[in-house]
Amino acid sequence: MSLKRTEIAKILANPTIGETVLVKGWVRAFRSNRFIALNDGSNFGTIQVVVDFENFDEDIIKKIGFHAAIAVTGELVESQGKGQSLEIIAKEIEILGECNLDDYPLQPKAQTMEFLRSNLHFRMRTQTMSAVFRIRHGVAFAVHQFFNDNGFNYIHTPIITGNDAEGAGEIFHVSTFGANEAPLTEDGKVDWSKDFFGTKTNLTVSGQLQGEIAAMALGKIYTFGPTFRAENSNTSRHLSEFWMIEPEMAFADINDDQNLAEDFCKYLIQYILDNYQPELQFLDQRIAKLEKNMKAELRRPMGLIDTLNFVVENDFERITYTEAIRLLQGSKPYKKKRFEFPVEWGEDLAAEHERWLVEKKFKKPVIVIDYPKQIKAFYMKMNDDDKTVAGMDVLFPGIGEVIGGSERETRMDVLKARMAEYDIPEEELEWYLDLRRFGSTPHSGFGLGFGRMVQFITGMGNIRDVIPFPRTPGNAEF
RNA sequence: GCUCCUUUAGCUCAGCUGGUUAGAGCGCCGGACUGUUAAUCCGUAGGUCCUAGGUUCAAGUCCUAGAAGGAGCGCCA
Numbered sequence: 136m137s138l139k140r141t142e143i144a145k146i147l148a149n150p151t152i153g154e155t156v157l158v159k160g161w162v163r164a165f166r167s168n169r170f171i172a173l174n175d176g177s178n179f180g181t182i183q184v185v186v187d188f189e190n191f192d193e194d195i196i197k198k199i200g201f202h203a204a205i206a207v208t209g210e211l212v213e214s215q216g217k218g219q220s221l222e223i224i225a226k227e228i229e230i231l232g233e234c235n236l237d238d239y240p241l242q243p244k245a246q247t248m249e250f251l252r253s254n255l256h257f258r259m260r261t262q263t264m265s266a267v268f269r270i271r272h273g274v275a276f277a278v279h280q281f282f283n284d285n286g287f288n289y290i291h292t293p294i295i296t297g298n299d300a301e302g303a304g305e306i307f308h309v310s311t312f313g314a315n316e317a318p319l320t321e322d323g324k325v326d327w328s329k330d331f332f333g334t335k336t337n338l339t340v341s342g343q344l345q346g347e348i349a350a351m352a353l354g355k356i357y358t359f360g361p362t363f364r365a366e367n368s369n370t371s372r373h374l375s376e377f378w379m380i381e382p383e384m385a386f387a388d389i390n391d392d393q394n395l396a397e398d399f400c401k402y403l404i405q406y407i408l409d410n411y412q413p414e415l416q417f418l419d420q421r422i423a424k425l426e427k428n429m430k431a432e433l434r435r436p437m438g439l440i441d442t443l444n445f446v447v448e449n450d451f452e453r454i455t456y457t458e459a460i461r462l463l464q465g466s467k468p469y470k471k472k473r474f475e476f477p478v479e480w481g482e483d484l485a486a487e488h489e490r491w492l493v494e495k496k497f498k499k500p501v502i503v504i505d506y507p508k509q510i511k512a513f514y515m516k517m518n519d520d521d522k523t524v525a526g527m528d529v530l531f532p533g534i535g536e537v538i539g540g541s542e543r544e545t546r547m548d549v550l551k552a553r554m555a556e557y558d559i560p561e562e563e564l565e566w567y568l569d570l571r572r573f574g575s576t577p578h579s580g581f582g583l584g585f586g587r588m589v590q591f592i593t594g595m596g597n598i599r600d601v602i603p604f605p606r607t608p609g610n611a612e613f
Numbered sequence: 614g615c616u617c618c619u620u621u622a623g624c625u626c627a628g629c630u631g632g633u634u635a636g637a638g639c640g641c642c643g644g645a646c647u648g649u650u651a652a653u654c655c656g657u658a659g660g661u662c663c664u665a666g667g668u669u670c671a672a673g674u675c676c677u678a679g680a681a682g683g684a685g686c687g688c689c690a
Contacts, residue, residue, distance in 0.1 A: 166649040183649090216648050216650080218650050239623090240623070242639080244625095244640070245625095250624070250625090366688055368614095368689075369614085369615095369685095370688095371683095371684080371685090377690070380690095475686080485687085535690095536689070539689075582690055588690095
Protein backbone atom coordinates (compact mmCIF):
# COMPACT_ATOMS: atom_id res chain seq x y z
CA MET A 136 0.00 0.00 0.00
CA SER A 137 1.35 3.39 -0.90
CA LEU A 138 1.94 5.92 1.84
CA LYS A 139 -0.68 8.58 2.46
CA ARG A 140 0.30 12.22 2.60
CA THR A 141 0.38 13.84 6.06
CA GLU A 142 -0.06 17.57 6.55
CA ILE A 143 2.94 19.26 8.11
CA ALA A 144 0.85 20.83 10.86
CA LYS A 145 -0.30 17.36 11.93
CA ILE A 146 3.25 16.02 12.01
CA LEU A 147 4.42 18.90 14.18
CA ALA A 148 1.42 18.65 16.50
CA ASN A 149 1.70 14.90 16.98
CA PRO A 150 5.15 13.67 15.90
CA THR A 151 5.72 9.99 15.32
CA ILE A 152 9.52 9.80 15.62
CA GLY A 153 11.10 7.05 13.59
CA GLU A 154 8.17 6.58 11.24
CA THR A 155 8.27 7.09 7.50
CA VAL A 156 6.06 9.96 6.34
CA LEU A 157 5.02 11.50 3.03
CA VAL A 158 4.80 15.29 2.91
CA LYS A 159 4.01 17.59 0.02
CA GLY A 160 4.66 21.29 -0.08
CA TRP A 161 6.49 24.25 -1.52
CA VAL A 162 10.17 24.95 -1.00
CA ARG A 163 10.78 28.11 1.01
CA ALA A 164 14.56 27.71 1.07
CA PHE A 165 17.21 25.15 0.03
CA ARG A 166 20.42 25.70 1.96
CA SER A 167 23.79 24.03 1.50
CA ASN A 168 22.33 21.70 -1.10
CA ARG A 169 21.09 19.87 1.97
CA PHE A 170 18.32 21.59 3.94
CA ILE A 171 14.87 22.23 2.55
CA ALA A 172 12.43 24.45 4.43
CA LEU A 173 9.06 23.05 3.33
CA ASN A 174 5.66 24.68 3.81
CA ASP A 175 2.36 23.14 2.74
CA GLY A 176 -0.05 25.81 3.97
CA SER A 177 -1.27 23.69 6.88
CA ASN A 178 0.70 25.88 9.27
CA PHE A 179 2.54 29.18 9.11
CA GLY A 180 6.03 27.75 9.44
CA THR A 181 8.05 25.06 7.72
CA ILE A 182 9.39 21.60 8.38
CA GLN A 183 13.03 20.90 7.61
CA VAL A 184 13.82 18.17 5.11
CA VAL A 185 17.41 16.90 5.11
CA VAL A 186 18.73 15.71 1.76
CA ASP A 187 21.86 13.62 1.30
CA PHE A 188 22.39 15.04 -2.13
CA GLU A 189 24.95 12.37 -3.06
CA ASN A 190 22.13 9.84 -3.05
CA PHE A 191 19.88 11.78 -5.39
CA ASP A 192 19.88 12.42 -9.09
CA GLU A 193 21.49 15.75 -9.90
CA ASP A 194 18.48 16.62 -12.04
CA ILE A 195 16.19 16.35 -9.03
CA ILE A 196 18.51 18.37 -6.77
CA LYS A 197 18.64 21.16 -9.37
CA LYS A 198 14.88 21.42 -9.48
CA ILE A 199 14.55 21.82 -5.72
CA GLY A 200 14.37 25.59 -5.86
CA PHE A 201 12.44 28.45 -4.29
CA HIS A 202 8.67 27.82 -4.44
CA ALA A 203 8.94 24.55 -6.38
CA ALA A 204 6.26 22.04 -5.34
CA ILE A 205 7.70 18.75 -4.18
CA ALA A 206 6.73 15.50 -2.47
CA VAL A 207 9.12 13.99 0.07
CA THR A 208 9.07 10.53 1.58
CA GLY A 209 11.37 10.12 4.52
CA GLU A 210 11.96 9.26 8.12
CA LEU A 211 10.80 11.67 10.82
CA VAL A 212 13.62 12.18 13.32
CA GLU A 213 14.69 14.58 16.05
CA SER A 214 16.75 17.35 14.50
CA GLN A 215 20.49 17.36 14.96
CA GLY A 216 20.65 21.08 14.32
CA LYS A 217 19.41 24.08 16.27
CA GLY A 218 16.35 26.04 15.19
CA GLN A 219 13.89 23.17 14.91
CA SER A 220 13.11 20.09 16.95
CA LEU A 221 12.08 17.75 14.13
CA GLU A 222 13.19 17.06 10.61
CA ILE A 223 12.62 14.56 7.85
CA ILE A 224 15.51 12.57 6.38
CA ALA A 225 14.54 12.33 2.73
CA LYS A 226 14.50 8.91 1.08
CA GLU A 227 12.56 9.84 -2.04
CA ILE A 228 11.86 13.22 -3.60
CA GLU A 229 9.40 13.85 -6.39
CA ILE A 230 9.19 17.19 -8.19
CA LEU A 231 5.47 17.97 -8.47
CA GLY A 232 5.77 21.38 -10.06
CA GLU A 233 8.96 23.10 -11.11
CA CYS A 234 9.44 26.81 -10.52
CA ASN A 235 11.76 28.34 -13.10
CA LEU A 236 13.49 31.15 -11.26
CA ASP A 237 14.66 32.80 -14.47
CA ASP A 238 11.09 33.92 -15.06
CA TYR A 239 9.49 33.77 -11.60
CA PRO A 240 9.00 37.28 -10.20
CA LEU A 241 9.25 36.48 -6.49
CA GLN A 242 12.60 36.23 -4.75
CA PRO A 243 13.64 34.58 -1.49
CA LYS A 244 13.98 37.92 0.28
CA ALA A 245 11.86 40.75 1.58
CA GLN A 246 9.96 42.51 -1.20
CA THR A 247 8.02 45.73 -1.13
CA MET A 248 4.24 45.70 -0.78
CA GLU A 249 4.00 47.85 -3.93
CA PHE A 250 5.83 45.23 -5.96
CA LEU A 251 3.77 42.39 -4.50
CA ARG A 252 0.56 44.27 -5.37
CA SER A 253 1.61 44.07 -9.01
CA ASN A 254 1.83 40.28 -8.62
CA LEU A 255 -1.41 39.57 -6.77
CA HIS A 256 -1.56 35.95 -7.88
CA PHE A 257 1.81 35.19 -6.31
CA ARG A 258 1.90 37.43 -3.28
CA MET A 259 -0.01 35.09 -0.94
CA ARG A 260 3.02 32.80 -1.12
CA THR A 261 5.13 35.28 0.83
CA GLN A 262 5.46 34.89 4.57
CA THR A 263 3.96 38.31 5.27
CA MET A 264 0.86 37.70 3.18
CA SER A 265 0.54 34.18 4.51
CA ALA A 266 0.50 35.59 8.04
CA VAL A 267 -1.98 38.31 7.08
CA PHE A 268 -4.46 36.02 5.37
CA ARG A 269 -4.29 33.35 8.03
CA ILE A 270 -5.10 36.05 10.57
CA ARG A 271 -7.83 37.46 8.32
CA HIS A 272 -9.44 34.04 8.41
CA GLY A 273 -9.03 33.89 12.18
CA VAL A 274 -10.74 37.25 12.66
CA ALA A 275 -13.64 36.19 10.42
CA PHE A 276 -14.03 32.98 12.40
CA ALA A 277 -13.93 34.91 15.68
CA VAL A 278 -16.65 37.26 14.41
CA HIS A 279 -19.06 34.36 14.01
CA GLN A 280 -17.94 32.75 17.25
CA PHE A 281 -18.49 35.95 19.23
CA PHE A 282 -21.96 36.61 17.88
CA ASN A 283 -23.03 32.99 18.06
CA ASP A 284 -21.89 32.74 21.70
CA ASN A 285 -23.81 35.93 22.48
CA GLY A 286 -27.09 34.91 20.89
CA PHE A 287 -26.90 36.89 17.66
CA ASN A 288 -28.30 35.47 14.41
CA TYR A 289 -26.32 35.83 11.19
CA ILE A 290 -28.46 37.51 8.53
CA HIS A 291 -27.63 37.63 4.84
CA THR A 292 -28.72 41.03 3.66
CA PRO A 293 -28.91 41.61 -0.09
CA ILE A 294 -25.92 42.58 -2.18
CA ILE A 295 -28.08 43.91 -5.01
CA THR A 296 -30.75 46.30 -3.82
CA GLY A 297 -33.24 48.81 -5.13
CA ASN A 298 -32.63 50.84 -2.00
CA ASP A 299 -31.21 54.16 -3.08
CA ALA A 300 -31.82 56.27 -0.02
CA GLU A 301 -29.20 55.41 2.54
CA GLY A 302 -26.89 58.26 1.79
CA ALA A 303 -23.81 56.26 2.75
CA GLY A 304 -21.90 57.16 -0.38
CA GLU A 305 -21.78 56.92 -4.15
CA ILE A 306 -23.27 53.73 -5.54
CA PHE A 307 -22.41 51.24 -8.27
CA HIS A 308 -25.39 50.74 -10.56
CA VAL A 309 -26.42 47.21 -11.50
CA SER A 310 -28.04 46.74 -14.89
CA THR A 311 -28.23 44.28 -17.76
CA PHE A 312 -28.57 47.14 -20.24
CA GLY A 313 -25.54 47.38 -22.50
CA ALA A 314 -23.83 50.68 -23.09
CA ASN A 315 -26.06 52.91 -25.25
CA GLU A 316 -28.69 50.16 -25.45
CA ALA A 317 -30.99 51.22 -22.63
CA PRO A 318 -34.63 51.68 -23.66
CA LEU A 319 -35.94 55.18 -23.13
CA THR A 320 -39.25 56.46 -21.85
CA GLU A 321 -41.28 58.98 -23.81
CA ASP A 322 -39.53 61.89 -22.15
CA GLY A 323 -36.10 60.52 -23.13
CA LYS A 324 -34.96 59.09 -19.80
CA VAL A 325 -33.72 55.54 -19.26
CA ASP A 326 -36.70 53.24 -18.70
CA TRP A 327 -35.54 51.24 -15.68
CA SER A 328 -38.86 49.39 -15.55
CA LYS A 329 -37.60 47.39 -18.53
CA ASP A 330 -34.34 46.45 -16.77
CA PHE A 331 -33.74 43.01 -15.26
CA PHE A 332 -35.27 43.75 -11.86
CA GLY A 333 -37.90 46.11 -13.24
CA THR A 334 -36.37 48.93 -11.26
CA LYS A 335 -33.15 50.83 -10.83
CA THR A 336 -30.74 48.76 -8.74
CA ASN A 337 -27.31 49.12 -7.21
CA LEU A 338 -24.74 47.25 -5.14
CA THR A 339 -25.35 47.65 -1.43
CA VAL A 340 -23.53 50.30 0.55
CA SER A 341 -24.71 48.90 3.87
CA GLY A 342 -26.92 46.12 5.22
CA GLN A 343 -28.05 48.19 8.16
CA LEU A 344 -31.59 49.07 7.15
CA GLN A 345 -32.37 45.47 6.26
CA GLY A 346 -30.60 44.46 9.45
CA GLU A 347 -33.09 46.55 11.38
CA ILE A 348 -35.89 44.51 9.80
CA ALA A 349 -34.30 41.35 11.15
CA ALA A 350 -33.59 42.83 14.59
CA MET A 351 -37.27 43.72 14.92
CA ALA A 352 -38.01 40.00 14.68
CA LEU A 353 -34.99 38.07 15.94
CA GLY A 354 -33.79 40.54 18.56
CA LYS A 355 -30.06 40.36 18.03
CA ILE A 356 -28.64 39.94 14.55
CA TYR A 357 -25.51 40.68 12.59
CA THR A 358 -24.58 40.92 8.95
CA PHE A 359 -21.13 40.14 7.60
CA GLY A 360 -20.73 40.65 3.90
CA PRO A 361 -19.29 42.72 1.08
CA THR A 362 -20.30 46.33 0.59
CA PHE A 363 -19.53 48.64 -2.28
CA ARG A 364 -18.86 52.34 -2.50
CA ALA A 365 -18.06 54.18 -5.69
CA GLU A 366 -16.36 57.02 -3.83
CA ASN A 367 -13.15 58.26 -5.39
CA SER A 368 -11.27 57.63 -2.17
CA ASN A 369 -7.52 57.33 -2.51
CA THR A 370 -6.21 56.43 0.91
CA SER A 371 -4.62 53.50 2.70
CA ARG A 372 -7.86 52.89 4.62
CA HIS A 373 -10.47 52.74 1.84
CA LEU A 374 -11.55 50.10 -0.66
CA SER A 375 -14.33 50.24 -3.24
CA GLU A 376 -15.34 46.69 -2.27
CA PHE A 377 -14.95 45.94 1.42
CA TRP A 378 -16.39 43.63 4.04
CA MET A 379 -18.44 45.06 6.84
CA ILE A 380 -19.90 43.61 10.03
CA GLU A 381 -23.15 45.20 11.17
CA PRO A 382 -24.79 44.00 14.38
CA GLU A 383 -28.23 45.30 15.33
CA MET A 384 -29.87 44.85 18.72
CA ALA A 385 -33.49 45.39 19.70
CA PHE A 386 -34.16 46.85 23.16
CA ALA A 387 -30.70 48.43 23.22
CA ASP A 388 -29.65 52.05 23.64
CA ILE A 389 -26.42 53.89 22.77
CA ASN A 390 -24.73 52.64 25.95
CA ASP A 391 -25.48 49.02 25.10
CA ASP A 392 -24.12 49.78 21.65
CA GLN A 393 -20.84 51.10 23.05
CA ASN A 394 -20.50 48.09 25.35
CA LEU A 395 -21.04 45.71 22.45
CA ALA A 396 -18.53 47.55 20.29
CA GLU A 397 -15.84 47.46 22.97
CA ASP A 398 -16.45 43.81 23.91
CA PHE A 399 -16.48 42.79 20.28
CA CYS A 400 -13.21 44.54 19.37
CA LYS A 401 -11.48 43.09 22.41
CA TYR A 402 -12.77 39.61 21.67
CA LEU A 403 -11.46 39.66 18.10
CA ILE A 404 -8.04 40.86 19.18
CA GLN A 405 -7.84 38.40 22.07
CA TYR A 406 -8.77 35.53 19.76
CA ILE A 407 -5.86 36.34 17.45
CA LEU A 408 -3.48 36.76 20.41
CA ASP A 409 -4.55 33.33 21.62
CA ASN A 410 -4.43 31.48 18.31
CA TYR A 411 -1.99 33.21 15.95
CA GLN A 412 1.19 33.83 17.94
CA PRO A 413 3.67 32.67 15.26
CA GLU A 414 2.03 34.93 12.68
CA LEU A 415 1.89 37.88 15.09
CA GLN A 416 5.51 37.44 16.09
CA PHE A 417 6.54 37.41 12.45
CA LEU A 418 4.53 40.58 11.73
CA ASP A 419 5.84 42.23 14.90
CA GLN A 420 9.44 41.60 13.82
CA ARG A 421 8.66 42.71 10.29
CA ILE A 422 7.46 46.09 11.57
CA ALA A 423 10.48 46.41 13.86
CA LYS A 424 12.77 45.84 10.87
CA LEU A 425 10.89 48.36 8.74
CA GLU A 426 11.06 50.99 11.47
CA LYS A 427 14.68 50.35 12.40
CA ASN A 428 16.01 53.24 10.35
CA MET A 429 13.11 55.60 10.94
CA LYS A 430 13.12 58.66 13.15
CA ALA A 431 11.82 57.97 16.65
CA GLU A 432 8.71 60.14 16.22
CA LEU A 433 7.65 58.18 13.12
CA ARG A 434 7.92 54.82 14.83
CA ARG A 435 5.01 53.11 16.55
CA PRO A 436 5.00 53.90 20.26
CA MET A 437 4.70 50.17 21.03
CA GLY A 438 5.38 46.93 19.19
CA LEU A 439 2.48 45.18 17.48
CA ILE A 440 1.82 42.49 20.10
CA ASP A 441 2.25 44.98 22.96
CA THR A 442 -0.28 47.26 21.28
CA LEU A 443 -2.82 44.46 20.94
CA ASN A 444 -2.37 43.43 24.57
CA PHE A 445 -2.72 47.03 25.66
CA VAL A 446 -6.02 47.45 23.81
CA VAL A 447 -7.42 44.26 25.28
CA GLU A 448 -6.37 45.09 28.84
CA ASN A 449 -7.56 48.70 29.02
CA ASP A 450 -11.01 50.30 28.88
CA PHE A 451 -11.77 52.37 25.82
CA GLU A 452 -12.08 56.06 26.58
CA ARG A 453 -15.66 57.27 26.17
CA ILE A 454 -16.35 60.96 25.60
CA THR A 455 -19.00 63.11 23.98
CA TYR A 456 -18.35 65.11 20.87
CA THR A 457 -18.84 68.30 22.87
CA GLU A 458 -16.17 67.18 25.33
CA ALA A 459 -13.86 66.27 22.44
CA ILE A 460 -14.18 69.77 21.04
CA ARG A 461 -13.42 71.26 24.47
CA LEU A 462 -10.32 69.07 24.85
CA LEU A 463 -9.13 69.90 21.34
CA GLN A 464 -9.55 73.62 21.94
CA GLY A 465 -7.33 73.28 24.99
CA SER A 466 -4.70 71.28 23.14
CA LYS A 467 -1.19 72.41 22.31
CA PRO A 468 -1.54 72.08 18.50
CA TYR A 469 -4.76 74.11 18.64
CA LYS A 470 -3.15 76.92 20.61
CA LYS A 471 -0.12 76.90 18.33
CA LYS A 472 -2.44 76.87 15.30
CA ARG A 473 -1.00 73.60 14.06
CA PHE A 474 -4.38 72.15 13.07
CA GLU A 475 -5.25 72.61 9.43
CA PHE A 476 -9.01 72.33 9.98
CA PRO A 477 -11.20 74.35 12.34
CA VAL A 478 -12.08 73.02 15.78
CA GLU A 479 -15.54 74.41 16.37
CA TRP A 480 -18.73 72.94 17.73
CA GLY A 481 -20.71 71.80 14.68
CA GLU A 482 -17.72 70.97 12.50
CA ASP A 483 -16.89 67.32 11.97
CA LEU A 484 -13.70 66.04 13.55
CA ALA A 485 -10.89 65.83 10.99
CA ALA A 486 -8.36 63.00 10.92
CA GLU A 487 -5.78 65.24 12.62
CA HIS A 488 -8.19 65.85 15.52
CA GLU A 489 -9.10 62.19 15.92
CA ARG A 490 -5.42 61.33 15.84
CA TRP A 491 -4.63 63.81 18.58
CA LEU A 492 -7.38 62.41 20.81
CA VAL A 493 -6.39 58.79 20.26
CA GLU A 494 -2.62 58.96 19.94
CA LYS A 495 -1.67 61.97 22.05
CA LYS A 496 -4.38 62.63 24.63
CA PHE A 497 -5.66 59.18 25.61
CA LYS A 498 -3.19 56.82 23.90
CA LYS A 499 -5.87 54.13 23.48
CA PRO A 500 -9.11 53.52 21.55
CA VAL A 501 -11.66 56.29 22.03
CA ILE A 502 -15.43 56.19 21.59
CA VAL A 503 -16.94 59.56 20.72
CA ILE A 504 -20.74 59.90 21.04
CA ASP A 505 -23.44 62.57 20.65
CA TYR A 506 -22.41 64.27 17.44
CA PRO A 507 -24.15 67.35 16.04
CA LYS A 508 -27.16 66.19 14.04
CA GLN A 509 -26.09 67.94 10.86
CA ILE A 510 -22.97 65.81 10.40
CA LYS A 511 -24.60 62.42 10.96
CA ALA A 512 -27.10 60.18 9.13
CA PHE A 513 -30.87 60.65 9.16
CA TYR A 514 -31.64 57.44 11.07
CA MET A 515 -29.71 58.33 14.24
CA LYS A 516 -31.77 59.03 17.33
CA MET A 517 -32.20 62.70 18.18
CA ASN A 518 -31.06 63.52 21.72
CA ASP A 519 -33.14 65.60 24.13
CA ASP A 520 -31.01 68.70 23.47
CA ASP A 521 -32.42 68.68 19.92
CA LYS A 522 -28.90 69.44 18.66
CA THR A 523 -27.05 66.15 18.89
CA VAL A 524 -27.76 62.56 17.88
CA ALA A 525 -26.96 59.30 19.63
CA GLY A 526 -24.26 58.29 17.18
CA MET A 527 -20.85 56.92 18.01
CA ASP A 528 -17.49 56.51 16.34
CA VAL A 529 -14.87 54.12 17.66
CA LEU A 530 -11.42 55.50 16.89
CA PHE A 531 -8.30 53.31 16.88
CA PRO A 532 -4.68 54.39 16.90
CA GLY A 533 -3.08 54.46 13.47
CA ILE A 534 -6.19 53.84 11.39
CA GLY A 535 -8.81 56.16 12.84
CA GLU A 536 -12.47 55.20 12.54
CA VAL A 537 -13.02 51.47 12.82
CA ILE A 538 -16.67 51.58 13.84
CA GLY A 539 -19.54 53.93 13.17
CA GLY A 540 -22.83 53.24 14.90
CA SER A 541 -25.85 54.67 16.64
CA GLU A 542 -29.07 54.22 18.49
CA ARG A 543 -31.75 54.43 15.80
CA GLU A 544 -34.52 56.99 15.70
CA THR A 545 -37.83 55.25 16.42
CA ARG A 546 -40.18 58.23 16.89
CA MET A 547 -42.16 58.52 13.68
CA ASP A 548 -42.51 62.31 13.64
CA VAL A 549 -38.85 62.91 14.40
CA LEU A 550 -37.72 60.35 11.81
CA LYS A 551 -39.94 61.86 9.11
CA ALA A 552 -38.63 65.33 9.90
CA ARG A 553 -35.07 64.10 9.63
CA MET A 554 -35.77 62.38 6.30
CA ALA A 555 -37.24 65.61 5.02
CA GLU A 556 -34.08 67.47 6.03
CA TYR A 557 -32.08 65.01 3.94
CA ASP A 558 -34.53 65.12 1.00
CA ILE A 559 -35.31 61.44 1.34
CA PRO A 560 -38.78 60.72 -0.10
CA GLU A 561 -40.96 58.84 2.37
CA GLU A 562 -42.33 56.50 -0.31
CA GLU A 563 -38.84 55.08 -0.87
CA LEU A 564 -38.58 53.97 2.73
CA GLU A 565 -42.20 53.14 3.59
CA TRP A 566 -41.06 49.73 4.78
CA TYR A 567 -38.51 51.38 7.07
CA LEU A 568 -41.21 53.62 8.50
CA ASP A 569 -43.43 50.57 8.94
CA LEU A 570 -40.90 49.20 11.41
CA ARG A 571 -41.75 52.24 13.56
CA ARG A 572 -45.50 51.92 12.98
CA PHE A 573 -45.81 48.34 14.11
CA GLY A 574 -44.19 46.97 17.23
CA SER A 575 -41.40 49.47 17.34
CA THR A 576 -38.80 49.47 20.09
CA PRO A 577 -35.51 51.23 20.78
CA HIS A 578 -32.66 49.53 18.97
CA SER A 579 -29.02 50.13 18.19
CA GLY A 580 -26.23 48.85 16.03
CA PHE A 581 -22.99 49.67 14.32
CA GLY A 582 -20.82 48.92 11.32
CA LEU A 583 -17.28 47.66 11.74
CA GLY A 584 -14.89 47.77 8.80
CA PHE A 585 -13.53 44.23 8.71
CA GLY A 586 -10.45 45.19 6.70
CA ARG A 587 -9.63 48.00 9.09
CA MET A 588 -9.76 45.63 12.03
CA VAL A 589 -7.48 43.17 10.21
CA GLN A 590 -5.23 46.10 9.36
CA PHE A 591 -5.02 47.05 13.02
CA ILE A 592 -4.36 43.50 14.22
CA THR A 593 -1.69 42.77 11.59
CA GLY A 594 -0.13 46.24 11.69
CA MET A 595 -0.22 46.46 7.90
CA GLY A 596 0.05 50.03 6.63
CA ASN A 597 -2.31 49.74 3.67
CA ILE A 598 -5.75 48.12 3.60
CA ARG A 599 -4.98 46.83 0.09
CA ASP A 600 -2.53 44.42 1.69
CA VAL A 601 -5.07 42.74 3.97
CA ILE A 602 -7.59 41.76 1.27
CA PRO A 603 -6.64 39.18 -1.38
CA PHE A 604 -7.91 41.12 -4.38
CA PRO A 605 -8.26 44.82 -3.59
CA ARG A 606 -10.74 46.89 -5.57
CA THR A 607 -9.84 50.58 -5.70
CA PRO A 608 -10.56 53.41 -8.14
CA GLY A 609 -8.93 52.41 -11.41
CA ASN A 610 -8.11 48.86 -10.35
CA ALA A 611 -10.14 45.64 -10.42
CA GLU A 612 -7.49 43.10 -11.45
CA PHE A 613 -8.37 39.40 -11.19
C1' G B 614 -11.64 65.22 -6.13
C1' C B 615 -7.14 68.07 -4.08
C1' U B 616 -1.74 68.42 -2.64
C1' C B 617 3.07 66.45 -2.62
C1' C B 618 6.64 62.64 -3.98
C1' U B 619 8.55 58.66 -7.09
C1' U B 620 9.65 56.12 -11.97
C1' U B 621 17.46 53.93 -13.88
C1' A B 622 19.29 45.79 -14.19
C1' G B 623 14.58 40.55 -12.01
C1' C B 624 14.15 43.42 -6.86
C1' U B 625 15.84 47.74 -3.71
C1' C B 626 18.37 51.92 -4.87
C1' A B 627 22.94 55.48 -6.08
C1' G B 628 24.11 58.51 -10.28
C1' C B 629 26.56 66.12 -7.80
C1' U B 630 25.79 72.44 -10.93
C1' G B 631 23.97 68.40 -18.41
C1' G B 632 29.96 65.82 -20.71
C1' U B 633 31.36 60.80 -24.03
C1' U B 634 32.31 52.65 -22.17
C1' A B 635 25.44 53.71 -16.68
C1' G B 636 27.01 51.75 -10.90
C1' A B 637 26.14 49.00 -6.06
C1' G B 638 23.71 45.44 -2.92
C1' C B 639 20.47 41.49 -3.25
C1' G B 640 18.38 37.82 -6.71
C1' C B 641 19.18 34.64 -11.08
C1' C B 642 22.79 31.55 -13.69
C1' G B 643 27.77 28.73 -13.22
C1' G B 644 31.28 26.82 -9.57
C1' A B 645 32.88 25.43 -4.27
C1' C B 646 30.85 23.53 0.38
C1' U B 647 28.27 16.91 4.74
C1' G B 648 24.46 20.60 9.84
C1' U B 649 22.26 25.13 7.25
C1' U B 650 18.47 28.80 9.63
C1' A B 651 17.84 35.73 5.13
C1' A B 652 23.72 29.94 4.94
C1' U B 653 28.62 31.34 3.23
C1' C B 654 32.62 32.04 -0.50
C1' C B 655 34.25 32.77 -5.89
C1' G B 656 32.72 34.05 -10.92
C1' U B 657 29.54 35.36 -15.31
C1' A B 658 25.47 37.46 -17.56
C1' G B 659 21.83 41.12 -17.27
C1' G B 660 19.75 48.16 -18.83
C1' U B 661 14.13 50.97 -25.03
C1' C B 662 17.44 55.18 -17.84
C1' C B 663 8.31 55.06 -17.82
C1' U B 664 6.30 57.25 -22.78
C1' A B 665 6.05 61.29 -26.42
C1' G B 666 7.74 65.86 -27.73
C1' G B 667 11.26 69.96 -26.86
C1' U B 668 15.97 72.90 -25.39
C1' U B 669 21.32 71.90 -26.37
C1' C B 670 27.44 70.70 -29.75
C1' A B 671 25.88 67.10 -25.94
C1' A B 672 20.05 64.82 -21.88
C1' G B 673 19.42 59.33 -17.12
C1' U B 674 20.22 64.60 -15.56
C1' C B 675 16.83 70.64 -17.89
C1' C B 676 11.53 72.02 -19.93
C1' U B 677 6.30 70.57 -21.50
C1' A B 678 2.49 66.94 -21.81
C1' G B 679 0.91 62.10 -20.66
C1' A B 680 1.08 57.25 -18.05
C1' A B 681 1.93 54.20 -13.81
C1' G B 682 2.90 53.80 -8.58
C1' G B 683 3.10 55.81 -3.56
C1' A B 684 2.04 59.19 0.75
C1' G B 685 -1.24 62.73 2.90
C1' C B 686 -6.11 65.21 2.89
C1' G B 687 -11.44 65.11 1.97
C1' C B 688 -15.66 61.33 1.91
C1' C B 689 -16.35 56.99 5.21
C1' A B 690 -16.00 51.49 7.53
